[in-house]
Amino acid sequence: MPEKIDYDDKIPNNVNLSGDRRLQRALEGWQPKFLDWWGEMGPTLRTNGVYLRTAVAVGRDGWAHFDHVNVPDYRWGIFLAERDADRRIGFGEHAGEPVWQQVPGEYRADLQRLIVIQGDTEPASVEQQKLLGLTAPSLYDLRNLFQVNVEEGRHLWAMVYLLHAYFGKEGRDEAEGLLLRNSGSPDAPRILGAFNEETADWLAFYMFTYFTDRDGKYQLGTLKESAFDPLSRTCEFMLKEEAHHMFVGTTGVDRVVTRSAQLVRENDTLEIGACGGIPLDVIQKYINFHFTVSLDLFGGETSTNAANYYTAGLKGRWQEGRRKDDHRLTEGGTVLEKPTADGTWTTDEVQTLLALNLDLRGEYIADCRTGVKRWNRILEENGIGFRFSLPHPGFNRAVGLNAGFRVTPDGTIVDEATWAANRRKWLPTTEDLAFVRSLMHPVYERGRIASWVAPPVNGVNDKPFDYEYVYLP
Amino acid sequence: MEVSFDRHPDSYRHWKLRVDGPVAWLEMDVDEQGGLVPGYELKLNSYDLGVDIELHDATQRLRFEHPGVRTVVLTSAKPGVFCAGANIRMLAASSHPWKVNFCKFTNETRNGMEDATEHSGQAYLAAVNGTCAGGGYELALACDRIVLVDDGSSTVALPEVPLLGVLPGTGGLTRLVDKRRVRKDRADVFATRSDGVKGKTAVEWRLVDELAPRRGFTEAVAARAAELAESGTRPRDAVGVELTPLRRKATADGIEYTHVTAAFDRSAGTVAITVRGPREGAPSSVAALHEQGASGWLLASARELDDLILRLRTNETELGTWLIRTDGDPELVLAHERVVLENAATDWLCNEVLHLWKRTLKRLDVTSRSLVALVEPGGCFAGVLLELALAADRQYMLDGPPVDDEDSPERASVTLSRANFGPFPMGNGLTRLRSRFYRDEDHVDRLARESDRPLSAAEADGLGLVTEAPDDLDWDDEIRLVVEGRAALSPDSLTGMEANHRFVGPETVETKIFGRLAAWQNWIFTRPNASGPDGALRRYGTGRKAVFDRNRV
Numbered sequence A: 001m002p003e004k005i006d007y008d009d010k011i012p013n014n015v016n017l018s019g020d021r022r023l024q025r026a027l028e029g030w031q032p033k034f035l036d037w038w039g040e041m042g043p044t045l046r047t048n049g050v051y052l053r054t055a056v057a058v059g060r061d062g063w064a065h066f067d068h069v070n071v072p073d074y075r076w077g078i079f080l081a082e083r084d085a086d087r088r089i090g091f092g093e094h095a096g097e098p099v100w101q102q103v104p105g106e107y108r109a110d111l112q113r114l115i116v117i118q119g120d121t122e123p124a125s126v127e128q129q130k131l132l133g134l135t136a137p138s139l140y141d142l143r144n145l146f147q148v149n150v151e152e153g154r155h156l157w158a159m160v161y162l163l164h165a166y167f168g169k170e171g172r173d174e175a176e177g178l179l180l181r182n183s184g185s186p187d188a189p190r191i192l193g194a195f196n197e198e199t200a201d202w203l204a205f206y207m208f209t210y211f212t213d214r215d216g217k218y219q220l221g222t223l224k225e226s227a228f229d230p231l232s233r234t235c236e237f238m239l240k241e242e243a244h245h246m247f248v249g250t251t252g253v254d255r256v257v258t259r260s261a262q263l264v265r266e267n268d269t270l271e272i273g274a275c276g277g278i279p280l281d282v283i284q285k286y287i288n289f290h291f292t293v294s295l296d297l298f299g300g301e302t303s304t305n306a307a308n309y310y311t312a313g314l315k316g317r318w319q320e321g322r323r324k325d326d327h328r329l330t331e332g333g334t335v336l337e338k339p340t341a342d343g344t345w346t347t348d349e350v351q352t353l354l355a356l357n358l359d360l361r362g363e364y365i366a367d368c369r370t371g372v373k374r375w376n377r378i379l380e381e382n383g384i385g386f387r388f389s390l391p392h393p394g395f396n397r398a399v400g401l402n403a404g405f406r407v408t409p410d411g412t413i414v415d416e417a418t419w420a421a422n423r424r425k426w427l428p429t430t431e432d433l434a435f436v437r438s439l440m441h442p443v444y445e446r447g448r449i450a451s452w453v454a455p456p457v458n459g460v461n462d463k464p465f466d467y468e469y470v471y472l473p
Numbered sequence B: 001m002e003v004s005f006d007r008h009p010d011s012y013r014h015w016k017l018r019v020d021g022p023v024a025w026l027e028m029d030v031d032e033q034g035g036l037v038p039g040y041e042l043k044l045n046s047y048d049l050g051v052d053i054e055l056h057d058a059t060q061r062l063r064f065e066h067p068g069v070r071t072v073v074l075t076s077a078k079p080g081v082f083c084a085g086a087n088i089r090m091l092a093a094s095s096h097p098w099k100v101n102f103c104k105f106t107n108e109t110r111n112g113m114e115d116a117t118e119h120s121g122q123a124y125l126a127a128v129n130g131t132c133a134g135g136g137y138e139l140a141l142a143c144d145r146i147v148l149v150d151d152g153s154s155t156v157a158l159p160e161v162p163l164l165g166v167l168p169g170t171g172g173l174t175r176l177v178d179k180r181r182v183r184k185d186r187a188d189v190f191a192t193r194s195d196g197v198k199g200k201t202a203v204e205w206r207l208v209d210e211l212a213p214r215r216g217f218t219e220a221v222a223a224r225a226a227e228l229a230e231s232g233t234r235p236r237d238a239v240g241v242e243l244t245p246l247r248r249k250a251t252a253d254g255i256e257y258t259h260v261t262a263a264f265d266r267s268a269g270t271v272a273i274t275v276r277g278p279r280e281g282a283p284s285s286v287a288a289l290h291e292q293g294a295s296g297w298l299l300a301s302a303r304e305l306d307d308l309i310l311r312l313r314t315n316e317t318e319l320g321t322w323l324i325r326t327d328g329d330p331e332l333v334l335a336h337e338r339v340v341l342e343n344a345a346t347d348w349l350c351n352e353v354l355h356l357w358k359r360t361l362k363r364l365d366v367t368s369r370s371l372v373a374l375v376e377p378g379g380c381f382a383g384v385l386l387e388l389a390l391a392a393d394r395q396y397m398l399d400g401p402p403v404d405d406e407d408s409p410e411r412a413s414v415t416l417s418r419a420n421f422g423p424f425p426m427g428n429g430l431t432r433l434r435s436r437f438y439r440d441e442d443h444v445d446r447l448a449r450e451s452d453r454p455l456s457a458a459e460a461d462g463l464g465l466v467t468e469a470p471d472d473l474d475w476d477d478e479i480r481l482v483v484e485g486r487a488a489l490s491p492d493s494l495t496g497m498e499a500n501h502r503f504v505g506p507e508t509v510e511t512k513i514f515g516r517l518a519a520w521q522n523w524i525f526t527r528p529n530a531s532g533p534d535g536a537l538r539r540y541g542t543g544r545k546a547v548f549d550r551n552r553v
């Protein structure tokens, strides 16, 4: 007989867990498996406490809960944004009707699929980042890594909550499946390709949190519009945490660029590798890689599934409420750029409803541009002529219209030989990766930082940079 | 557009065939841009008639050209994708007759795979390496064994009902409950969920036979294939018979092969088909038969007739009545078939020739055309060729001299042989004679005693082998009236009526697929709920939801 558990204490929540026996039973079965997974697939580095923020409630105060936590004891909670009793469906054929508090039988399989795919990405990044703690450039960064990891863990919990609470036995099986597939596993890989790539170094981590977590932001943004209210509210809350992950990415790349710029200026050369910095062209290659792998996560440019989800009200557009159209999209077309075999681009008009992935991708790319602008401003301020740019969306793609074509970063369609001859200029080479990896030495002393990255402008929760963010054994 | 069924592995667009000792690997690798008709892309290994024609070619060649193959591994060359089934845009854009004919042909090919497993010792093993939905799973269902990759996400699925508002019509529903004995409640759950079933549950529900890990999947499949090959019965070092290209002259007025001729009469809506008997004596031995290879009369005539049936069904839908004649010496027919019948148990080629004839005759049985056999002097409706007459809806036998030569002593005859009492069962498992004289075993026994001698028109009529036996004065008029009368009737009702009359007796998986499943499917295809402007099939891919007429019919 297991001892009686104080659910609300162990698992902070606003879903009345202590009064929901069905959910308790499901989570009782799941939690030990989650902890096993965390132990096996989570961060390798052992600590005696990390200065973490734990969400204990959805209000403003519930957010600002900071303390040193022994990570396996982290209290992964279940939070949904506050319910809006008057919320109505914003798009599709049910537009205007009240949102659903239960899963409609008709959409059960589709909703379950959407949640499983989203849920599969959350623990994946924890797995991808498993080893990074061993080479953190500072205690501040180490702490951020743990924060991102526990929150991705919480996002997994959030999806598991939905599966447990609304999808019965099958939902429980799928929840278990989220722990059985593993990033890069030859036997049971994660569902989406980008989540099977290793995050091998800290520059990759910053790029991942900038570009790939940003894809997460846009996916969550479309699910936030869902007519299935619990999903919508869950995603709304997750978006707040996701914003922090992107903050880690944005400022992380900022700090690498700042440090590199400083080294370029001090040494009056772009070849800063010898002085322990990451050359700007290597940073550009990382941008090229992470940006395009993340574009693949948006799926094909045209998608029947996305259209079906939209019509059904399961998944909307980014900021659906602000769009000025009929929110049904039964009419109207969108122009699509297509590569052709003779090496030119043509355009195709497709139904807007079928091009929703393209629409979301467009929003995402615009957002990514702001990062590039920031980083270029740092170069400008340092009087350096080099500029970063985002590659053409057809570059280095494995999914959609451009898959199977060789497109350069500036959007020229080239043959295989030209591609092979120039690939090294565009994407990180084995040597680039080995070089960046050679810079990755842990710096665990308070207030110190690695050679290749600048310290942050501010610490966490008004603490100084030299605060002991992580207690190490 | 005229569809040809000629294919060769050297020029397949969608498949790769590789033979490795007793194991053949048949890998699906559909060329997206390789659709038979413009207007759709064959994404995710989805198929159309063109893809299936190549599959059919491969299955035939495996039986004749690769007698040493005991296991055929059916898999995909595309990572993470097995087969997504029939291409939906192709289905949505196709006319009703095209869809029905396409389904019939794909059904026949899958039945052929099961036939190879059962009768040729060439077992099919489906290696499901990824997404396997609809017709993709039906393809796996036609295999003897199904291995599913256990990667935590790959499922097998029949999403036709929930996504398209039609049925898994290529044997899916039937094989689920009949062949694989999936419990009906589970079958119900399975066929109404679009996302399918994976892993252990798929095994537990008997949807697949076993799981294999993603890593080393090919090796695991190869090991299983080798194991199945151990127990196979095919000869180890037999030399195959090459299926050389058919000699065929197709014009607007007909098609001419070496042993088969078809003459079109478009105004009457008829095809006059003549199958010519052998001109020369039978091969003196089994070795001589092998020597003849694809030019041996029995093999060549079956291939030609098979090709003709396929072409007429696909390309000549308005020629609704087929008039079937034979031309030649009945004795020679019997001599040729004797070599094969007597050695089928011990020689693989004899066995294959018999089963090819069996499949060709089955094609005739499920052909939606009125079939009329005309037994005239100079014909050779004997043994295996008499099956053509027995497959027909009606048989007319001329009782008298040839119409244009009243002084001739030549008379029409039919000859029964052991070929009519077992080797060529219909889809219902019965011979055509036992179907014709259903539950009258005494009469069938009596017929057996009349074997091996020419029966006159009067005798054949007396024995119930022909519908009527008009004399030479009545013949022309009689036949004209039959043909004209037929042409005046509703082609739909004829198709339905003929199919009902042809398949008496017990149900088998085959009769259920061609009867129950196909008939329901074809009905659903024409219903507004599927094919109307707001129907599920038409709306699929538009992102808009189907609107259903909620009345249950």
Ligand SMILES: [Fe+2]
Residues within 6 Å of the ligand: A122, A151, A152, A155, A216, A242
């Ligand atoms: Fe997340």
Ligand SMILES: [Fe+2]
Residues within 6 Å of the ligand: A152, A213, A216, A242, A245
């Ligand atoms: Fe994230």
